[in-house]
Amino acid sequence: MASVPLPSADHVADGDVQAPSRADCASWLPRDREWLLLAGYGVAFLALHRLAILWSGTGYYSLWFPAAGVRLALFWRFGARLAPTAALTEIAVQCLTGIVVFTQPEWPRAIFGVASPVLAYGIAVSVVRRVADGATGSLATAPMPLGLASVLAPLTAVAFALPWSIIRPDLTNVASVRDVIASLTGFAVGDMLGVLLIAPPLLWIADLSSGRTVMPAMFPSRRHIAEAILVLGLSLALVATLATIGLGLPATPVLLAIAWIGLRFGRAAAWAAIVVTAILVLPETTGAVPVDQRLALHMSLAAVTVVGYLAGSFADAEARALAAVARRDRMLFQAERLKTLRAMSVAVIHEISQPLSTLAIEARHLVEISARADPEIAETARLIERKTATLSTLVRRLRRFGGRAVDEPSLLPVATLLDTVTALARPEASVAGVAIRIAPVDPEWTVMAQEIEIAQALVNLVRNAVQATDDGVVEIAVTRRDDRIAIAVVNHCTDHPLVHEGMGVGSLVAKAIVEAHGGTLSRADRGLARIAHVVTLPLAETPIGYVA
Amino acid sequence: MTLTLCSPATVYVLDDDDDLGASVARLLMRHGHVAQAFVDPIALLRDYPRTPAACIISDVMMGDMDGFAFADAVRELDPDVALVFMTAWPTTANAVDSVRRYGGLDYLEKPIDEDRLLTAVAEGVAWSNGRRLLTRRTALLTTRERQVFDMLVRGHSNKAIAGALGLSIKTIENHRAAIVTKTGTNGLAQLIALVS
Numbered sequence: 077m078a079s080v081p082l083p084s085a086d087h088v089a090d091g092d093v094q095a096p097s098r099a100d101c102a103s104w105l106p107r108d109r110e111w112l113l114l115a116g117y118g119v120a121f122l123a124l125h126r127l128a129i130l131w132s133g134t135g136y137y138s139l140w141f142p143a144a145g146v147r148l149a150l151f152w153r154f155g156a157r158l159a160p161t162a163a164l165t166e167i168a169v170q171c172l173t174g175i176v177v178f179t180q181p182e183w184p185r186a187i188f189g190v191a192s193p194v195l196a197y198g199i200a201v202s203v204v205r206r207v208a209d210g211a212t213g214s215l216a217t218a219p220m221p222l223g224l225a226s227v228l229a230p231l232t233a234v235a236f237a238l239p240w241s242i243i244r245p246d247l248t249n250v251a252s253v254r255d256v257i258a259s260l261t262g263f264a265v266g267d268m269l270g271v272l273l274i275a276p277p278l279l280w281i282a283d284l285s286s287g288r289t290v291m292p293a294m295f296p297s298r299r300h301i302a303e304a305i306l307v308l309g310l311s312l313a314l315v316a317t318l319a320t321i322g323l324g325l326p327a328t329p330v331l332l333a334i335a336w337i338g339l340r341f342g343r344a345a346a347w348a349a350i351v352v353t354a355i356l357v358l359p360e361t362t363g364a365v366p367v368d369q370r371l372a373l374h375m376s377l378a379a380v381t382v383v384g385y386l387a388g389s390f391a392d393a394e395a396r397a398l399a400a401v402a403r404r405d406r407m408l409f410q411a412e413r414l415k416t417l418r419a420m421s422v423a424v425i426h427e428i429s430q431p432l433s434t435l436a437i438e439a440r441h442l443v444e445i446s447a448r449a450d451p452e453i454a455e456t457a458r459l460i461e462r463k464t465a466t467l468s469t470l471v472r473r474l475r476r477f478g479g480r481a482v483d484e485p486s487l488l489p490v491a492t493l494l495d496t497v498t499a500l501a502r503p504e505a506s507v508a509g510v511a512i513r514i515a516p517v518d519p520e521w522t523v524m525a526q527e528i529e530i531a532q533a534l535v536n537l538v539r540n541a542v543q544a545t546d547d548g549v550v551e552i553a554v555t556r557r558d559d560r561i562a563i564a565v566v567n568h569c570t571d572h573p574l575v576h577e578g579m580g581v582g583s584l585v586a587k588a589i590v591e592a593h594g595g596t597l598s599r600a601d602r603g604l605a606r607i608a609h610v611v612t613l614p615l616a617e618t619p620i621g622y623v624a
Numbered sequence: 625m626t627l628t629l630c631s632p633a634t635v636y637v638l639d640d641d642d643d644l645g646a647s648v649a650r651l652l653m654r655h656g657h658v659a660q661a662f663v664d665p666i667a668l669l670r671d672y673p674r675t676p677a678a679c680i681i682s683d684v685m686m687g688d689m690d691g692f693a694f695a696d697a698v699r700e701l702d703p704d705v706a707l708v709f710m711t712a713w714p715t716t717a718n719a720v721d722s723v724r725r726y727g728g729l730d731y732l733e734k735p736i737d738e739d740r741l742l743t744a745v746a747e748g749v750a751w752s753n754g755r756r757l758l759t760r761r762t763a764l765l766t767t768r769e770r771q772v773f774d775m776l777v778r779g780h781s782n783k784a785i786a787g788a789l790g791l792s793i794k795t796i797e798n799h800r801a802a803i804v805t806k807t808g809t810n811g812l813a814q815l816i817a818l819v820s
Contacts, residue, residue, distance in 0.1 A: 429712040429734040434647045468735035
């Protein structure tokens with residue numbers, strides 16, 4: 077399990093992005109099982125590269141290049157840092173297939189031709205990740221970042237190939253400007269189609285196997301399946317009829333049908349419909365088909381795919397929002413119940429404290445008058461007095477949490493606060509198999525805070541970290557800078573979690589609570605895959621003689 | 625109503641839980657006080673003029689009349705009685721009010737801290753005794769003598785008092801001699817000690 081370096085005081089205070097350390101620079105090397113993963117990638121690349129040759133043409137390798145989808149899924153899931161080693165893997169595969177031959181004079185260019193798309197994909201994924209991390213709103217909302225990468229990565233690869241197409245057109249057997257444009261367009265469309273058809277299911281399978289997402293609780297009903305088949309079937313029949321009577325091969329009916337399926341049943345259904353369409357279309361474009369027809373069909377298929385994903389993503393987002401609202405309703409109901417329970421507990425505390433007061437006074441008196449009595453009586457009296465005192469302390473402590481009408485600000489040692497937070501968050505973390513580690517905290521550090529509210533805010537951050545972590549650890553560290561303390565909740569996460577538990581309302585509440593205490597809540601990511609949420613609070617002046 | 629110095633001090637305990645009231649009263653008796661428990665604040669107010677106390681420990685939340693209303697009522701009868709509040713429903717607002725508005729010496733949370741209760745009662749009895757001594761000794765002063773007395777104990781000179789009240793210094797000296805005689809003191813130092 078990789079340890080998560082904790083943020084230093086400087087970084088916590090500034091909330092900046094840490095410059096890559098030496099360790100980060102070396103992080104492009106695969107770790108542990110990633111070597112195995114790359115070997116698997118090599119095999120998949122070899123097989124899919126062979127398959128793609130069916131759609132090859134002049135000036136481009138293939139109009140459907142599924143290996144690009146595997147490549148993008150690899151970088152998206154395990155990080156763009158694997159780009160150099162993935163490039164080496166592809167070079168090795170191409171050596172085996174005879175595309176790169178070191179005895180030929182053009183071998184450096186051949187190697188560049190193999191490596192440049194891989195590096196272009198790595199750069200595109202890295203850029204999209206950084207932009208999405210810093211963005212808010214639609215750009216940062218899944219699956220928009222993946223969609224952006226799916227389009228940008230093939231375009232970046234084309235941009236890398238552009239200089240060679242101009243300087244050395246003979247290498248790809250293109251002669252005219254038209255050929256160059258056709259070649260680059262074919263390259264982009266082939267890669268884009270490969271990415272759009274292959275990357276999403278691969279990522280879904282990867283998330284499923286790592287527990288980031290779960291199988292849908294309910295499979296679609298027969299009625300829904302029948303509706304989707306009917307809509308798609310009708311659209312395909314319409315296209316076939318139009319083609320038969322010589323009216324071309326318009327994509328619009330299928331595009332509308334897949335948009336309908338996506339809107340009605342979500343992204344998975346849209347993907348299934350896209351795959352059915354691709355299975356019907358792609359065999360038709362193998363072999364000696366004129367380049368313009370082939371290009372038009374593949375571009376239409378890419379457009380259908382994009383629209384299908386957009387419609388499906390919209391439906392999924394709507395379903396998530398509805399689920400979040402339902403969850404929020406349940407929480408409100410739960411809050412009402414807790415409120416009633418609290419009122420009841422306050423009444424119980426009152427009822428207990430009355431007789432307990434009497435008992436405590438009498439028990440103490442009993443100890444005094446039995447001091448010279450039979451030792452057994454004296455011992456029993458002392459036991460009763462001790463237990464009564466313990467009960468009295470317990471009642472006072474219970475009243476602290478349940479009995480106050482309003483949680484009032486009080487001096488609160490940070491160590492005590494973190495004890496409360498971990499006690500509240502640990503049961504859920506244990507169920508998820510996540511360990512919460514707290515670095516030692518100076519017992520002198522004290523804040524003026526409403527204990528229940530600030531604990532609620534921190535528990536929220538810890539729960540989010542528990543859900544997001546992918547190495548089973550959430551670390552909490554407290555640092556001091558001048559008259560403020562910074563509490564950092566850190567977790568390791570190579571990817572954005574796909575499982576959305578809420579609408580971010582919890583984070584908004586946490587931020588509001590922290591700001592009401594004169595503090596700040598910010599996200600301060602440092603380096604690769606380390607996410608830190610940092611709460612800063614003003615340190616309180618501890619009165620002399622104050623005992624926590 | 626005749627107010628006398630209480631020795632040993634009389635302390636009343638007012639709580640609608642009769643067991644707790646009786647228990648606290650017995651505790652106080654064991655510590656040398658004359659204590660009596662009351663369940664009903666109306667009954668205590670009715671009996672109070674005949675048998676005033678040095679200190680009253682009162683619950684805050686009671687049936688018809690709460691502890692603060694009782695405090696107002698008993699202060700009307702006897703401004704020199706010390707009050708200590710106890711409650712099973714502590715709030716910061718009530719704690720502040722009990723001391724600032726109702727002149728309570730302490731605000732105790734149930735289950736009661738016995739040592740703190742005894743300390744509060746001891747302080748209350750001492751405070752009440754001091755107040756009663758002052759009242760008794762200054763009871764014979766005329767209105768003018770009372771004015772002069774108040775200014776003397778605040779450290780004003782005869783000349784300043786004469787100027788402030790529009791009297792001659794000689795008149796002030798006569799008032800001062802009368803004050804010393806009536807309060808049984810032997811000079812300014814003892815007069816100030818009487819107030820403090």
